[in-house]
């Protein structure tokens with residue numbers, strides 16, 4: 123029976139990682155996979171997480187099951203981090219999930235249960251997993267214009283024109299910050315226009331928030347999400363703790379549902395717990411517990427925020443350096459968008475041939491759509507990349 127299975131396409135980014143590992147050149151640079159790396163190429167365990175882990179080891183007396191939807195303390199800590207002060211607690215349902223991917227998946231399943239006919243509008247381009255999960259779930263999907271390939275910024279006019287076709291009961295999937303793969307982000311004015319449109323159309327946003335703290339800061343990166351939460355009766359937020367807490371393999375995420383009233387909150391909460399039960403029962407708890415400890419202990423939190431800020435400003439410095447190198451090499455400002463983009467990624471706008479040339483000639487690995495991971499660079503490799511970009515004729 124199993125021989126009837128059809129081969130599934132390999133994940134392009136994971137395949138690229140394999141290619142990188144097999145490349146014998148010592149000078150090789152990995153700008154592919156979306157993982158934060160420090161200047162030495164290491165993905166560290168954050169200090170506060172390590173501290174919390176030690177405390178947990180000392181105090182934890184049981185590993186029996188926790189609540190099906192996850193611990194209320196985790197829900198509260200994450201809702202506070204994402205929605206900020208004054209959040210409408212009585213309208214928020216929450217679900218611990220298997221990473222941010224699990225939150226996206228459960229969120230989409232929740233939508234499918236509420237309205238099987240909903241069309242899910244996704245940015246063009248978007249994180250490829252959005253598309254594969256949507257297709258796997260058999261949900262209707264339509265793209266909206268997002269990236270202006272000339273200016274490498276958001277094509278807000280195109281986006282709003284496409285979204286003017288949304289129907290009541292549709293869902294617009296938006297990246298909360300640090301758009302993956304482009305690095306181009308909505309301004310607060312854009313978020314306000316989106317909120318007004320969603321309100322007018324009776325459609326709901328699903329915000330994918332995978333990089334809070336990696337762009338302009340913890341609060342600034344959640345500002346768009348908070349604006350939608352303040353103006354709309356309902357929304358879903360799928361958040362990941364993989365990047366901002368550096369706990370990728372712990373698989374820690376959360377799905378928040380903002381509902382119009384307490385009765386709907388209870389309905390959503392019960393359905394969300396049901397979804398966990400059907401898919402995997404309990405989400406992993408270790409990472410969620412560490413996150414809760416870090417967020418609720420003043421000392422741990424201050425240390426975490428300080429380290430996250432170092433990570434964020436380090437990436438910004440690399441962006442500035444790369445833009446400056448390219449300004450000098452090309453005698454133009456056409457790569458200044460790299461300094462304007464936020465988060466780990468920028469879409470360079472290179473052709474697949476140019477991406478291949480950088481890999482063949484300079485052992486520089488970026489994703490085929492020319493998404494590069496800024497955190498894969500350091501002060502020494504930035505000039506090497508700048509030279510390669512110019513050599514490849516980008």
Ligand code: PMP
Pocket residue numbers: 156220221222223224226249297302330331332362363364370374375
């Ligand atoms: N959404 C986006 C846009 C992402 O880039 C990622 C990480 N690659 C995720 C969600 C989920 O990450 P994880 O499942 O590792 O928490």
